[in-house]
Amino acid sequence: MIVKFGLLTAATLSTLTAYHQAQAQDLIVRIGHVSPLSGPSAHMGKDTEEGARMAIEELNTKGLSIGGKKAKFELLSEDDASDPKQATTVAQKLVDAKVNGVIGHMNSGTTIPASKIYQTAGIPQISPSATNPKYTLQGFNTAFRVVANDGQLGGTLGRFAVQINHAKKVAVIDDRSAYGQGVADEFVKGVIGKSGPDAIVTRQYTTDKATDFNAILTIIKSKNPDVIFFGGMDAVGGPMLRQMKQLGIEAKFFGGDGICSSDLPNLASDAIGEGKVVCAEAGGVEEAKKGDLIKFKAAFAKRFGHEVVLNAPYAYDSVMTMVDAMQKAGSSEPAKYLPLLSKIQHKGVTGMIAFDNRGDILDGTLTLYTYKGGKRELLTITK
Structure with missing residues (x-):
């Protein structure tokens, strides 16, 4: 029996090539x-x-x-x-x-x-x-x-400010973005729920591109708050911290995950302080x-x-x-x-x-942090 290997091989190769091309099409x-x-x-x-x-x-x-x-x-x-x-x-x-x-x-x-x-x-x-x-x-x-959403994050920070930091007077700033305003609103609810409406001594507004906060910080300084909450991002929060230091404002600085970044110490420089900032990340993993x-x-x-x-x-x-x-x-x-x-x-x-x-x-978690030695340091993980 004679097998035409050349013809068979060519035909087979053609078929196999088409097959492999089809398979190769990811x-x-x-x-x-x-x-x-x-x-x-x-x-x-x-x-x-x-x-x-x-x-x-x-x-x-x-x-x-x-x-x-x-x-x-x-x-x-x-x-x-x-x-x-x-x-x-x-x-x-x-x-x-x-x-x-x-x-x-x-x-x-x-x-x-x-x-x-x-x-x-x-x-x-x-x-x-x-x-x-x-x-x-x-x-x-x-x-x-x-x-987790702002209802969990902002509310937890508000309760933490009153219960753990024993804040009696709280000032609030937000950048008018959906995120900044939303997390600030929930923070206010958390504070009021634990301390009553009189605990919020002033609420001020800025933008997500602002660089000068002297006017609103001067108003806030006159209220002598224990805590200033900022609803916004670290690119604004860092310079705000620097201007707080220039004005001699000693209040603790609270914020959501927008400021809770590894870049905040660079953006705030020496105004980051030791344990001055408290922020929450929407998420986190238990130890x-x-x-x-x-x-x-x-x-x-x-x-x-x-x-x-x-x-x-x-x-x-x-x-x-x-x-x-x-x-x-x-x-x-x-x-x-x-x-x-x-x-x-x-x-x-x-x-x-x-x-x-x-x-x-x-079952979303929240992680609360502060900053010490220019590094973010874990405070607690909660739900």
């Missing part, structure tokens, strides 16, 4: 990411982006499959500059790019308007940091967050469960050459949680994996991630 999964990559909060936005990027790189290294196809993950990152209008523009850009999901936005003031665009398109959105309760109170089934987070931070520093600023672990967990839902659904199509995302139980580096029926994280 499932492309595009994950959108949005944060402020320009403007005063760019250092925090870049931190969030790097957390998401680290997850994408790890997923590609693992060679995961979704629905029997090898998945190749791409990060499409956009800059919203902390501006609500720009946020909606880049949100539509990601929708038009047919992303499979979105990680972001960083700020509440950008997350909330963008969320309507993602909801209309049916694209799941996980914010790693937006804390304003309005985000999930809109009733969008596509909106999730992996951190017994810190191993994974410590490993993540070490890997992050090795990959990017600097320490985590604030939100990188939550952005990383957001990506991993979304992809976990895709794997469980056997599909990266938003409509197919969204039901699995709402029921997910994902063990992340920041703890167990599961959502309630609004999209808020279940």
Whole structure:
């Protein structure tokens, strides 16, 4: 029997080549990411982006499959500059790019308007940091967050100021952003709930781009408060601390996760003081469960050459949680994996991630910090 090896081989090779080409066509999964990559909060936005990027790189290294196809993950990152209008523009850009999901936005003031665009398109959105309760109170089934909201964070800080710091007189400043105003409102509720309305001696306002606070700080100084609460970001909080020192204001300085960054000592310089600042991070891992987070931070520093600023672990967990839902659904199509995302139980580096029926994280933790020796120091972890 004579076999025409040449012809058989050519035909077989042609068939095999076509087969392997089909197999080689990876499932492309595009994950959108949005944060402020320009403007005063760019250092925090870049931190969030790097957390998401680290997850994408790890997923590609693992060679995961979704629905029997090898998945190749791409990060499409956009800059919203902390501006609500720009946020909606880049949100539509990601929708038009047919992303499979979105990680972001960083700020509440950008997350909330963008969320309507993602909801209309049916694209799941996980914010790693937006804390304003309005985000999930809109009733969008596509909106999730992996951190506690302002009701928990601001209220806890308000109660802490009265119960632990024994504050009798409290001044409040916010930057009029959705985040700053929201967390300040909840802080006020926490104070009033423990001490009554007379404890709030003045409420002042600034902007998220202001640099001169002498007028409002002079008013506050005349009230001689024990605590000044600032609802805003570290890029404003740092200079505010410096001007407080120049005016001889000795009050403790409280704030939410917006100021609770590793960059605050650089922004405030020697005005950071020793135990003068008390801030809360919307999230945190109890001591017994810190191993994974410590490993993540070490890997992050090795990959990017600097320490985590604030939100990188939550952005990383957001990506991993979304992809976990895709794997469980056997599909990266938003409509197919969204039901699995709402029921997910994902063990992340920041703890167990599961959502309630609004999209808020279940059993979310808060971490309170102060600063000593120019470094952030843990005070307590609470729920």
